Amino acid sequence: MQSVYLDNNATTPVAPEAVAAIHDCLEHTFGNPSSLHRPGVQADGVLGDARRSLAEQFGVPARDLYFCSGATEANNTVISGVAHAYHARGRHIVTTAVEHPSVIEPLRRLEEEGFTVTYLSPDPVKGLSVEQVRAALRADTILVSIMQVNNETGAVFPVADIARMVKSHCKTAVVHSDGVQGFGKLASPAGALDAYSSSAHKIHGPKGAGALYLRHGVRCRPLLVGGGHETGLRAGTENVPGIAGFAAAAAAAGGKREQDYSRIAAMRSQLVRAVESTGRAVMLSPPDAIATTLAMAFPPIPGEVMVNALSEAGVAVSTGSACAASRNKRSHVLEALGFEQRVIDSSVRFSLSRLNTAAEVESVGEVLAATLKRLRPVAERVLR
Amino acid sequence: MSEPSESAAAQNAPTEPLRRLVLVAFDEIALKRGQRGRFMQQLRTNIVAQLNCEAKRVVARHGRIEIELGELDANRLGASEEASERPEHDDDSSAAHSSQGSREDEQWRVWSASLRRVFGIKWYALAEAVPLNLEALESAVLRRARNAAAAGVRTFKLEHSRKNKEFPVDSMELNRRVGALVLERLPELRVDVHSPDLLIDVEIRHNEITVFAEKHPGAEGLPVGSTGSALTLLSGGIDSPVAAWYAMKRGLSMDYVHFHSPPYTGLKAEQKARDLVDALNRWSPQPGRLFLVPFARIQEEVADRAPAGYWTIIQRRFMQRIAGRIAEHHRLEALTVGDSIGQVASQTLSNMAAIDVATRHLVLRPLLGFDKDWIIRTAREIGTYEISIRPFEDCCVLFAPQKPAIRCEVVTVEQHEQQLDLEELVQAALEGVQVVTVTGPGGVDRRDERRR
Numbered sequence: 001m002q003s004v005y006l007d008n009n010a011t012t013p014v015a016p017e018a019v020a021a022i023h024d025c026l027e028h029t030f031g032n033p034s035s036l037h038r039p040g041v042q043a044d045g046v047l048g049d050a051r052r053s054l055a056e057q058f059g060v061p062a063r064d065l066y067f068c069s070g071a072t073e074a075n076n077t078v079i080s081g082v083a084h085a086y087h088a089r090g091r092h093i094v095t096t097a098v099e100h101p102s103v104i105e106p107l108r109r110l111e112e113e114g115f116t117v118t119y120l121s122p123d124p125v126k127g128l129s130v131e132q133v134r135a136a137l138r139a140d141t142i143l144v145s146i147m148q149v150n151n152e153t154g155a156v157f158p159v160a161d162i163a164r165m166v167k168s169h170c171k172t173a174v175v176h177s178d179g180v181q182g183f184g185k186l187a188s189p190a191g192a193l194d195a196y197s198s199s200a201h202k203i204h205g206p207k208g209a210g211a212l213y214l215r216h217g218v219r220c221r222p223l224l225v226g227g228g229h230e231t232g233l234r235a236g237t238e239n240v241p242g243i244a245g246f247a248a249a250a251a252a253a254g255g256k257r258e259q260d261y262s263r264i265a266a267m268r269s270q271l272v273r274a275v276e277s278t279g280r281a282v283m284l285s286p287p288d289a290i291a292t293t294l295a296m297a298f299p300p301i302p303g304e305v306m307v308n309a310l311s312e313a314g315v316a317v318s319t320g321s322a323c324a325a326s327r328n329k330r331s332h333v334l335e336a337l338g339f340e341q342r343v344i345d346s347s348v349r350f351s352l353s354r355l356n357t358a359a360e361v362e363s364v365g366e367v368l369a370a371t372l373k374r375l376r377p378v379a380e381r382v383l384r
Numbered sequence: 385m386s387e388p389s390e391s392a393a394a395q396n397a398p399t400e401p402l403r404r405l406v407l408v409a410f411d412e413i414a415l416k417r418g419q420r421g422r423f424m425q426q427l428r429t430n431i432v433a434q435l436n437c438e439a440k441r442v443v444a445r446h447g448r449i450e451i452e453l454g455e456l457d458a459n460r461l462g463a464s465e466e467a468s469e470r471p472e473h474d475d476d477s478s479a480a481h482s483s484q485g486s487r488e489d490e491q492w493r494v495w496s497a498s499l500r501r502v503f504g505i506k507w508y509a510l511a512e513a514v515p516l517n518l519e520a521l522e523s524a525v526l527r528r529a530r531n532a533a534a535a536g537v538r539t540f541k542l543e544h545s546r547k548n549k550e551f552p553v554d555s556m557e558l559n560r561r562v563g564a565l566v567l568e569r570l571p572e573l574r575v576d577v578h579s580p581d582l583l584i585d586v587e588i589r590h591n592e593i594t595v596f597a598e599k600h601p602g603a604e605g606l607p608v609g610s611t612g613s614a615l616t617l618l619s620g621g622i623d624s625p626v627a628a629w630y631a632m633k634r635g636l637s638m639d640y641v642h643f644h645s646p647p648y649t650g651l652k653a654e655q656k657a658r659d660l661v662d663a664l665n666r667w668s669p670q671p672g673r674l675f676l677v678p679f680a681r682i683q684e685e686v687a688d689r690a691p692a693g694y695w696t697i698i699q700r701r702f703m704q705r706i707a708g709r710i711a712e713h714h715r716l717e718a719l720t721v722g723d724s725i726g727q728v729a730s731q732t733l734s735n736m737a738a739i740d741v742a743t744r745h746l747v748l749r750p751l752l753g754f755d756k757d758w759i760i761r762t763a764r765e766i767g768t769y770e771i772s773i774r775p776f777e778d779c780c781v782l783f784a785p786q787k788p789a790i791r792c793e794v795v796t797v798e799q800h801e802q803q804l805d806l807e808e809l810v811q812a813a814l815e816g817v818q819v820v821t822v823t824g825p826g827g828v829d830r831r832d833e834r835r836r
Contacts, residue, residue: 302782309647375647382687382782 003314004360009351015204021248025241050247059191070210071180072102074197079106081220090140097336124337148182152333154293160189184253205249209242260354265291267361274365299346301379313367403513406451411506426607427504433669453488505602511594524595539576606635616720623722625768630750645680652776661822678816689803692785701742708743718746730788
């Protein structure tokens with residue numbers, strides 16, 4: 001069979017529109033946007049067009065959009081930058097226990113510096129409630145950072161509602177959301193937030209480009225200083241071709257976002273039906289998860305063995321968690337959600353994109369059935 | 385500092401064209417009288433292959449191997465990934481001013497990195513060859529001493545070996561005269577006969593004099609290919625690559641077998657085996673082959689039919705049988721494994737004995753005498769440690785029982801194996817073997833040479 005790529009939460013194939021924009025930019029617009037001559041002005045024009053076009057997709061003013069290398073940088077910038085800019089006002093931060101490491105690790109550093117962080121645990125089925133967040137707010141809360149969509153389970157958190165609640169209780173707290181798995185797939189919540197992170201390569205753009213939305217007036221100490229690029233928030237000559245590719249990918253995704261989403265939802269249901277017809281499987285994604293993500297476990301087959309077997313058959317997926325024998329840690333997300341160890345060790349994540357087709361999903365269903373038929377008896381006998 | 389006499393000694397001497405060469409000394413080879421010629425030829429061939437240079441540049445002469453430095457082929461320079469790695473004390477750049485000189489320096493750096501990995505070499509040094517007269521000798525020694533003094537050296541010692549007994553000045557007299565000259569010209573230096581910063585060696589030969597100041601330690605051992613051939617069972621752990629390295633050090637040429645079991649192990653475990661072979665091939669004149677054996681079915685069958693305590697030993701016996709067949713087919717004389725007694729609970733003598741009887745082949749265990757610390761230190765030095773510790777297991781946790789049997793009787797093991805169609809499983813695995821020629825940077829040419 002042909003190979004099928006179902007690991008779109010890790011990264012996505014680059015859309016033809018993005019390839020064309022990058023190619024065109026590399027060939028014709030090599031200038032440095034800061035330069036005063038014609039090539040520089042041309043590059044600055046490409047950057048401006050990209051910023052306006054992306055701002056429209058984000059639903060924010062173009063001047064509040066800052067380009068960077070991707071969501072990891074955006075998350076690091078906003079978390080450490082906002083905390084350091086507002087530390088005189090308070091030193092308490094609210095987040096969840098299921099954030100991406102690019103949010104958790106900067107927060108750990110802040111804890112070492114004396115900040116206090118409250119990690120909220122979402123319910124594996126009901127997710128995170130606005131009330132949960134409200135209860136965690138304190139008078140000295142300066143930052144609330146909650147992801148829009150969880151990368152491992154696809155759980156969607158009501159970040160726009162959370163932001164509105166926070167604003168009514170704790171006016172001065174900055175509300176940020178890591179939107180890397182939601183941007184371009186769900187309606188953008190950025191307009192209701194103070195800060196929102198995104199990466200081009202999760203929506204069929206190139207790696208190495210991303211954007212941080214930061215509401216005008218929110219103070220943030222830059223991570224990278226130097227030539228004062230991006231209004232001083234992020235020094236370093238802009239990745240013009242990457243950004244052009246990002247804008248083209250976002251425009252292509254935004255054009256028919258809703259139709260694409262319902263098509264992806266149909267493919268996901270098709271995949272769930274195929275899995276369920278093969279017998280016991282544990283659903284890890286909550287019922288209202290984003291359509292692009294399906295996390296399941298096939299105990300007692302180790303997740304890594306499933307990934308290898310599917311890879312041999314041409315299907316690229318990923319484990320929720322590395323093999324129990326390897327030195328890699330178990331998934332902190334699935335642990336925080338309270339799943340059993342044996343379930344965590346056998347978790348597999350399928351992640352879809354608008355470039356997948358129903359025919360692909362159908363063939364994956366067949367491969368999956370055959371793989372489970374082969375591996376289940378072995379794993380069960382061995383672990384008897 | 386510009387006394388006329390110094391200029392005379394340093395400039396009037398016939399230094400143009402300066403001939404520079406690499407002197408290679410061997411150790412054990414010199415001892416083995418009966419085998420000496422063969423070993424030396426093997427070493428010479430290996431040096432040509434590992435330096436990837438023209439054979440005519442490498443000559444066995446005066447109980448040494450000499451390598452002619454010459455114009456560098458830029459394509460071949462790029463072939464060494466350590467081209468930019470400088471030897472620690474590179475005070476050998478006396479002629480670096482001309483472009484010819486700097487090309488030679490570059491070549492010396494590239495070669496030095498490669499020579500360190502040629503087994504059978506005791507030491508090697510960059511030497512200057514000058515005409516057979518005292519003035520030339522004096523100016524060559526002075527050049528060395530001056531460069532070293534500029535680099536901070538404060539004490540020195542001269543050593544002469546006078547192979548040419550016709551040379552009119554005897555060793556004592558040479559030492560006295562040349563030493564005195566150095567002290568006079570470079571007052572910052574002192575003589576220290578016990579632990580000098582700089583030891584300048586002078587060899588008076590029949591047609592020329594060689595002067596060299598720094599002996600770089602070689603890898604020692606015997607030239608690869610001089611004592612036989614073996615097949616290493618490469619697990620992906622820390623030990624087996626080190627075992628292969630020690631076996632190569634004793635002159636064995638090496639091929640490798642790795643048992644992979646997709647889907648229970650992944651592509652990255654296989655890549656790890658390839659990278660280990662690539663790292664080990666840098667110590668060998670010919671790239672060792674990697675035999676990849678599919679092992680999943682055997683693991684499934686063993687897990688299905690034998691008690692969990694015996695899984696490990698029965699799997700190991702299968703590996704030994706299959707490796708034995710591969711060795712037989714390719715005429716490799718022994719198997720090499722990374723066992724060390726008692727390192728893990730199941731590495732007992734009785735288990736090793738039960739594994740060994742699965743094949744007729746001689747099984748080498750070069751690590752038996754080493755502690756884990758030493759093995760790890762060696763792995764770091766030879767460049768396999770960082771690969772071995774990548775977190776991709778060569779055996780899925782599914783087939784690694786919690787409690788393997790500590791002391792297995794062969795009879796009991798054989799009883800459990802009767803539940804399995806041994807021959808059919810071995811044959812099926814052999815039919816699925818892939819042979820990989822791992823060619824890292826610079827490896828392609830070497831493979832071609834082997835074909836010729």
